[in-house]
Amino acid sequence: MAAILSSSLFATSSLPKPFSYSRTHTAPQFLRARASLLQDNEEKVIVQDSFPSKSSPLHTANGKSAADSINTSAFEKRIIKVEQSVNIFLTDSVIKILDTLYHDRDYARFYVLETIARVPYFAFMSVLHMYESFGWWRRADYLKVHFAESWNEMHHLLIMEELGGNAWWFDRFLAQHIAIFYYIMTVLMYAVSPRMAYHFSECVESHAFETYDKFIKAQGEELKKMPPPEVAVNYYTGDDLYLFDEFQTSRVPNSRRPKIENLYDVFVNIRDDEAEHCKTMKACQTHGNLRSPHSYAEDDDVSVCALEADCEGIVDCIKKSVTPNPAKVK
Numbered sequence: 001m002a003a004i005l006s007s008s009l010f011a012t013s014s015l016p017k018p019f020s021y022s023r024t025h026t027a028p029q030f031l032r033a034r035a036s037l038l039q040d041n042e043e044k045v046i047v048q049d050s051f052p053s054k055s056s057p058l059h060t061a062n063g064k065s066a067a068d069s070i071n072t073s074a075f076e077k078r079i080i081k082v083e084q085s086v087n088i089f090l091t092d093s094v095i096k097i098l099d100t101l102y103h104d105r106d107y108a109r110f111y112v113l114e115t116i117a118r119v120p121y122f123a124f125m126s127v128l129h130m131y132e133s134f135g136w137w138r139r140a141d142y143l144k145v146h147f148a149e150s151w152n153e154m155h156h157l158l159i160m161e162e163l164g165g166n167a168w169w170f171d172r173f174l175a176q177h178i179a180i181f182y183y184i185m186t187v188l189m190y191a192v193s194p195r196m197a198y199h200f201s202e203c204v205e206s207h208a209f210e211t212y213d214k215f216i217k218a219q220g221e222e223l224k225k226m227p228p229p230e231v232a233v234n235y236y237t238g239d240d241l242y243l244f245d246e247f248q249t250s251r252v253p254n255s256r257r258p259k260i261e262n263l264y265d266v267f268v269n270i271r272d273d274e275a276e277h278c279k280t281m282k283a284c285q286t287h288g289n290l291r292s293p294h295s296y297a298e299d300d301d302v303s304v305c306a307l308e309a310d311c312e313g314i315v316d317c318i319k320k321s322v323t324p325n326p327a328k329v330k
């Protein structure tokens with residue numbers, strides 16, 4: 001139920017087929033890629049200076065997921081299909097509920113969805129901290145990127161608050177209690193199947209993109225006449241944009257620098273942020289795939305994670321923790 005409620009905050013009826021890519025090499029360490037985003041031809045988001053990293057969905061061309069990998073067995077593919085079907089059913093179901101509750105109050109709707117939007121990233125970090133405490137799995141990149149993602153979503157929330165989305169007690173009550181259930185659900189799902197939890201978040205982020213995209217198209221002219229909230233100007237155009245770059249794992253740092261002149265610009269950038277979250281969540285569905293975009297400046301092909309403990313999900317972690325490691329026994 002928590003899953004249903006939380007994911008339904010994003011108002012669209014079907015999951016997007018978000019990205020189509022083409023790419024050409026220009027340098028050995030990274031390539032420039034152009035990606036036209038999502039279904040609508042009118043507004044395209046051009047992605048440039050993208051990494052050829054495993055963390056980029058460029059590696060799953062034409063929207064293919066981990067399930068399409070040639071290394072995935074038929075049995076595993078079936079499991080992935082079940083996981084994804086459950087996630088899609090949950091998100092589609094909740095969308096209908098939220099459409100009913102918030103069909104005529106956009107900012108309240110955005111406030112509710114942004115309240116819960118950072119919850120999964122906090123939940124991922126909670127589980128990863130636990131693994132780290134037990135010495136099961138250590139990946140600094142995951143902690144850094146997920147924190148940057150939650151930091152970005154928190155600023156979306158601050159913007160919605162400044163726009164008055166939290167004015168009603170009912171909306172605050174609903175959002176905050178959904179957040180608690182969503183946290184518990186995500187922790188459990190992430191511990192059992194990180195792949196499923198990341199896919200669920202991809203569904204949520206995809207719906208977030210579509211929700212803002214529709215809003216921009218419907219209200220664009222009005223939004224252009226309105227001033228931007230101060231918090232948005234500070235966040236998108238401040239001096240320190242390290243965390244802003246950090247959550248965009250398929251982009252080279254410094255390659256996206258928004259201009260915020262009115263409320264329209266703010267919502268365009270929030271929408272584009274959701275697209276970046278979506279790409280990052282897609283990349284995460286392949287175990288061990290994620291890298292901080294800043295890490296490319298620090299090392300080349302040698303992964304800093306290669307020597308660290310590795311396991312996938314709590315069952316695998318416990319299994320490996322009780323199995324003697326030949327390398328350590330020697």
Ligand SMILES: [Fe+2]
Pocket residue numbers: 114117152153156208274
């Ligand atoms: Fe958001």
Ligand SMILES: [Fe+2]
Pocket residue numbers: 117153205208274277
């Ligand atoms: Fe989001």
